[in-house]
Amino acid sequence: MTIYHHVPRAFALLLSTSIAALAAPVAAQQAPAEDDARAAARDDYHNRADGEIVVTASGLTQLDTLAGTSVMQGIELQRSLAGQIGDVLAKEPGVTATSFAPGASRPVLRGFSGERVKVLVDGIGAIDVSNTSADHAVSIDPLTAERIEVLRGPAVMLYGSQAIGGAVNIIDKRIPRRLLADEPYHFDATAAADTAYDLREAGASADVALGGGFVAHVDGTWRQTNDVRIPGHVASDALRADLLADAEEEALEGHADEAEELREAAEVRGRLPDSATKTWSANAGLAFFRDGSNLGASVGIYDTTYGVPSRPGAGHLHHGEEDGAEHDAEGEDHDHAHEHGAVPISIGLRQYRADLRGTLDLGDGFFRALNTRAGYSDYTHTEFEGDEIGTVFDVEGIESRVELVQARRGTWQGQVGGQYYFRDFRATGSEAYIPPNTTDQWALFALQEVHAGPVQLEFAGRYERTHVAAGTVGFDRSFNAGSGAVSLAHETADGLRFGINVSRVARAPSAEELLADGAHIATQAYEIGNRDLSLEKAWGFEAFVRGRIGPGTISVAAYRNHFSGYIYQDAVDAEIDGLPVLQTVQRAARYSGIEGEISYPFIDSGPFRLIADVRGDYIRASLKDGTPLPRIPPLSLLGALEAQTERFDVRGEVQWTSAQERLAPGETRTDGFVFVNASLAWKPVRGNDSVTVLLQGENLFDVEGRRHVSFTKDFVPLAGRNVKLSVRTSF
Template sequence: MKKLAITLLATAAMPLSAQAQDASDEADRADEQDRVVHMDRIVVTAPGVEDLSVLAGASVIDGEDLLRNQSGQIGEVLDNLPGVATTGFAPGASRPILRGLDGERVRVLSDGIGNIDASNTSADHAVSIDPLTAERVEVLRGPATLLYGSQAIGGVVNVIDRRLPRVMPEGGVRVDAFGSIDTAYDLREGGAAVDLGLGDDFVLHFHGSYRETDDFEIPGFQLTEDLRADLLADAAEELEEGNVEEAEELTEQANVTGVVPNSFTETYSFGAGAGYIGEGFRIAGSASYYDTFYGIPSGPGGHHHGEEGEGEFEVEEEEGEENVSITLEQARFDLLTGISLGGFFDELVLRVGHSNYTHTELEGEETGTVFDVLGTEGRLELTQAPTENWRGAVGAQFYLRDFEAVGEEAFVAPNETEQFGIFTLQELQFGALEVEVGGRYENTAQSSDPLGIERDFDTFSAAGGISYGVTPTIRVGANVTRTERAPSGEELFANGPHLATQQFEIGDPDLDVETVLGLEGYVTADIGPVEARLAVFSNAFDDFIYLSETGDEEDDLPVFEFLQDDADFIGFEASASAPLFSVAGGQFITDLGASYVEAELDDGTPLPRIPPLELFGALEWQSNAFDLRGEVEWYDDQTRTAPFEEATDSYALVNLSAALHPFRDDRIVLLLQANNVFDEEGRRHTSFTKEYVPVAGRNFRVTARASF
């Protein structure tokens, strides 16, 4: 595992002119950074943090690891990192879960600014970021997350691409292209990105990608044993009553095997950008488009009716009941500019993103509900000129969103969000001791004209961290955060049937501010080629907002309400990487990881969809010509379940891969993979759809990447 840690003073002092002069080294650095990294001192590219140490650690995935874990949704890409899980609703919709938190408590960023879509409102909504065009993905935690908003209680996922040019391509041109096929999804995907240097200061960028999959293959039955038993019992009752057709339909649903129906995806994206990189000044802009069409697998009969913990299923009365699918498109415009100041503040950076997003839920070819989101987010940051023992950043941020849902099953009333915040992050260093403090004030105004409701929230958040270098290679530290979060528009104004998730959702316009006190202790070791990290954490919530199944029904759908109660999250994360021994011209290395989180309400009731204990182990043989890697992902059973929630069994996935490097500069890589080698059945406890969407079966995949 290669180091990304850089001397902070040298990095923080690097002026814009030096960035231009060092541009020729950028491609080489990108090629070298091909391992996942967990460490306490890391230079990341998220705005405001790039010049600061991140106490409590960050995880970065790029290069060959990103290629190996590539998927159509960012949640799937990060799924095997310690402390990271995925909502896994369907192949077309999967969002990251950090330390058991998701939705409104995890900020997903596109190059440092919000992705401005509706993925945080519901698990069936895709994240409108294309991982196929990503250069690297960063997962941030700790005090630095205050820079990105109170919605980053769980952490920040920052997806970085090249749409906003920052460096001149080496030799004036850079081209990256890739393509993949596989068996379980019948995947066909490909894409390319091109950077063209014009003169000494201007860069043009173009990118595009396409991805298509069919209904994916699974090892056995689509439904859990309990669901199958209920359906077959209902079929027997229907047959006794003489309802032959209904009995046959229930039996057919119970016996679906080998594939998850209506789990297809089709996605394409393209964009262009331009940048000027001068001495003391840079500016870049881009326009991009993202379009995806994907199926929503449904439960038995289309609806699951829970009553006092027992499953009952109804056959749809209407003939020709159509499958549900979602089509989503987003047009996005981005701006980045930086000015070297040369005083107390070293640089001013302005980052703005504007998005026009439309999400349509379809029943067959009939339009059900249309979600429109028009949003703009901007950040103005001032990075302080570093001194011998002090560095920091201050800034302001605004976010405007106009949300509208139209249709018979529009479950959220039209609403508007206006948010403004100011923030700071400061770091002091006294020899082996480092101290980091941050603060944020935010005003959030939520309003819904049709409901005649207006809410205004003032929230204050603060964080502090301290770490000490026990030795030059071992560091211990602790963080404390107190964060306040205003309720979202969906939590306040939901009231209606949600077709895709098969729920009737009810919000509460009287919700209060959610407050969390977070504590974390950690130890890191960076002993030559050996790296290790252990962190334990606790998040104590006051007025935690959660969606709870009531046991009632409305419009033949189970009712879910947004409620508030105190809640506690505790857990740990651990990771290690080390070389073992050399043999046959190569070297064996090992990667290990583990994570666990436990979450419950104040009365001890477990919260739903909390990931179980996860263990990860990998053994890799690396050489100049090729690498061989074997991985085991083990997921414990989860029996700590919320009311009306099903438990899940443990399972293990074994993955094998071989990466061929025909040239020493790694410009061409051929990756051969066999995932879930033993065709194991598994169900993600974090998924709303775990009872009828298991993980994919044995999958053979071939990927080629070329960079010039």
């Protein structure tokens, strides 16, 4: 299939004009060396001043945003690296992961997941199907990340009104970001191995100065894991009890073989079957820099194969008895017989991707820069049932954006822009529960800031028009959504900022929410969309305090969201093909929560620092009538103590997650757990961070833990005790 003829002429003209404008500096005279140095300083993330936060996604020059922003880079990123971006960020305040399987885990922000969380690669979407179902992997290799940003507040509207929970922006170097003014090349490499996953991974990247303002880039990664080691049984206590009870019934009725199979399923322990993964990626890019402008492009491939663990005893429920009570409002407990239960399920995913990024320096006028970003993706995702192909998802998409960045005028700065997104989705096979469809969306947005002494005002607006069409079922609808946000803050003389955010957002329903009609492997349910869905609208309110308290830092936010027309899947009292039915509906709902992080150096005496960190979050979400919503994270806290010297960093963590006892209809309780983690970082080159050797011990006491937000929590526990050794070098 091809998408080119779908792109509106006006947008194609806009994009081509932008590219031509960005290419204009190629004909210009070579910039002085000092301009090259300034460009390098703007794009080098390795040398930021301590405590300085630079949010690259917004395109503005401010060092902070008015809403909470988490930034992960350097040793913290090395310490948190995992195969999926959700697991990388799971310890951040207000963040957890879907943890469907080791090979598929997406971020959950403030209890929101799927369509309500935007995952970006350098400012544009991943262009995959990870937002449509929990069993779909995010097509981004964290090994390629240079830094990761978790964005909230008005600036998120630059990237999509659907990002009600926030956005995750992964910054990589596939398109070079700076000239190599002082070196002919720059090389980064990493390698790691561990015990719980039998992990073996390696990655390397190189930037090479070609002369004449050109820089070339290549990178590659490889990662392989086996079935993960777990502390105890695969099945949770509640699921084991059900399996053993079913075994007794089978035995009483004379079905000895079925009874024995159920007993064996209940006693599986030590390793999680069908959880192995194998991933590789490769990218190549080229960029040109001159006169404060740049233009670059890249091509790449991401390939992963991963197992999808099956519910123990699937296909063996007692004579097809109805277990509808075991299914919550979104079918997360998977207690129904399922035709795939007898064979292992795996997913093979491959994405070809091309990207463009450019900046044109506009001089000293009203607009100081024109930024262009575009990406194209050809994505194929195959679900295997044993060795046979079950379902194939083909997605071809493009996303582009153009931004005009305003020059600062006294206390005022900002940017305006436009965005276009197109997706052609096709699924074929036994579980093609969504008909072929296209999504066509364009948007206009603006973000403005006023800094008047200690008072800071930020406001944003976005208008989106979304068109969803599925010709095979005669569906064709358009949605117009307008969103806005305002943030007001006051900063004290000591650098402590107090503020509030107010937002009104509207989200168009996705094609999956509108058109689903069939059995779905991820929920092990029969899903029915709702073609009459309207816009999902919400008012959001947030109060925050962030900044410095003496030598320490603090970032705390309390928030509340009021939804009219909250879209979710409701379990209905019916079955189709032996599966429970999940019907997409809209109801009024409420989300509220608090999250925060405090870091304080108790000792800061030259070469030695002793720092204490405390992080935590709590979320409460209900329908308007008080009924709890499903898969809401429980209270969690993390406390850490870290000693830093010139060549060694030692860190210890206690990570506590409470039990979740506030349950949606049909949900089961999830026990709490405590993980103890420790790490030792060694920098063997004195006075130089170019090499870091990291030894980690995770879940040192081999405690069983399960994430309540996971569809598969009752049969996919978190990893047991894990010892990991990693090396990272840069020169």
